[in-house]
Amino acid sequence: MKTIGILGGMSAASTQIYYQTLCDLTRQRLGGLHSPELLIRSLDFAVIEALQAGGGWEVAGRVLNREAIALEQGGADFLILATNTMHKLAEQMMTGVSIPLLHIADATARAIQSEGLKFPGLMATSFTMQQHFYTDRLIAGGLAPILPNARDQETTHRIIYDELCKGIVTNDSREIYISIAQRLHDSGADCLILGCTEVGMLLNTSNVPCPLFDTTQIHCELALELALN
Helix, strand or coil: CCCEEEEECCCHHHHHHHHHHHHHHHHHHHCCCCCCCEEEEECCHHHHHHHHHCCCHHHHHHHHHHHHHHHHHHCCCEEEECCCHHHHHHHHHCCCCCCCECCHHHHHHHHHHHCCCCCEEEECCHHHHHCHHHHHHHHHCCCCCECCCHHHHHHHHHHHHHCHHHCCCCHHHHHHHHHHHHHHHHCCCCEEEECCCCHHHCCCCCCCCCCEEEHHHHHHHHHHHHHHC
């Protein structure tokens, strides 16, 4: 089994979901007491969030690059970045790194296309929804993403940072997210991308009106496949 290098901590809740998902998938695939071989570097999200909010993306990219190099030196065979938003810095992160990065947007686009769907609604942080680093890769993968309206984008982002990243899950926020997903569906979305790893804390196949693509699940399935091959 190859060693998966996980660069996480953005947020801690996201990294916990990644670890649990990879463990569950490995046990389902191999049975018994099997678990994945991992190297995890978990950053202090308060530092990263301050850089995001202040526009310090260049500095954040240097942090991610330093940690990616450390994971490679530690013995990782390939890397996954346990966050959608920070894929904005994927290219800078991989400068001087010789092992591959499994890009979450590419994996998600392939999964959606394989189901014959084309118009995914996207619920994510404002960075992921409003900037082009993520949606451009979906478009390159043959998709036509649909975004929430401006108010729903703001609400989606606020709940992620003020609640989900802190491990706070409320029924009120779940109902708000369900309503946003319904409006995306009504606007023509034929499926829904959970474009932030924490969004799955509120939405699932039982409360979304169209096929759902959980980026964390997709990312982890691809990572395990590579690790076992």
